[in-house]
Amino acid sequence: MVARTRDQLADALAAADTVSSVVMTMGALHDGHRALIRAARDLVGGDGSVIVTIFVNPLQFGPGEDLERYPRTFESDLAACADEGVDLVFAPDDAELYPGGQPVVTVEPGTLGRELEGAVRPGHFAGVLTVVAKLLNLTVPTYAVFGEKDYQQLTLIRRMVADLELPYQIVGVPTVREADGLALSSRNRYLSDEEHTAALALSRALRAGADAAGSGPDAVVAAAAAELKPDAVAVDYLELRGPRLEPAPEHGPARLLVAARVGRGTRLIDNAAIELP
Ligand SMILES: Nc1ncnc2c1ncn2[C@@H]1O[C@H](COP(=O)(O)OP(=O)(O)OP(=O)(O)O)[C@@H](O)[C@H]1O
Ligand SMILES: CC(C)(CO)[C@@H](O)C(=O)[O-]
């Protein structure tokens, strides 16, 4: 069942009246999204409802980014949702979700919202958190499932839900990768074969960083940096942080995050858990 308007969504939710989980996407669904949908199903069981939202949110794109070019594959997305047994797809257009145009009140993501991705994409996380808050309040799920591939996004969504007392449980799902290590991403379809090969430097860097964990935090970053050759990728950032993206600890769990531009300007992000002994 597909709801295009908030009224259709409200009717479908009233008819279902059961525990539900939501997976929010911008469409162009791939196996990473399918892993989220399966996790969403596991959380609610066969009698619960899995809702997928498909919406390319203009508020999170900056000037000069790929909003117009972003892949839109609605019919095959619906087929993937049907294949995964999704109960309800909510796919509003811009006017339905932002009836007054640009919203006046938005969610301010704080300091972390201006770091890492936020430093390269000013305003991005205000756009993400605002649409996530709206979609949570429209779909009123028990669970909302997000991918660790967008680790800073997941961290900020957890922060928003805690700080604003939003009554939803946020669940993270590990990154799904190609056999060669590349993290699945809708933007991978921008890559030529040659660029795909160059993009493998990101996951290689993360593995090299993890392998160097025994030698301490500086060694992790140095080992990862050595894999990111400037002739293959243009690095926006490579940083080791704590698990909630606080400054990196000397010991214990940490997260290594990388963002880089590949070829004709395709921006990719990736990250990995690092255990510092
Ligand atoms: N490889 C992946 N493994 C696990 N989750 C993923 C993966 N790729 C995307 N997701 C998750 O799917 C959800 C929707 O993401 P989105 O539709 O932006 O897909 P995407 O592939 O990340 O696209 P983009 O190329 O825009 O980054 C997010 O929670 C995101 O973290
Ligand atoms: C969470 C999200 C669907 C909000 O537009 C988007 O940022 C994404 O696809 O990760």
Ligand code: BAL
């Ligand atoms: N996957 C995060 C959405 C974005 O890049 O805008």
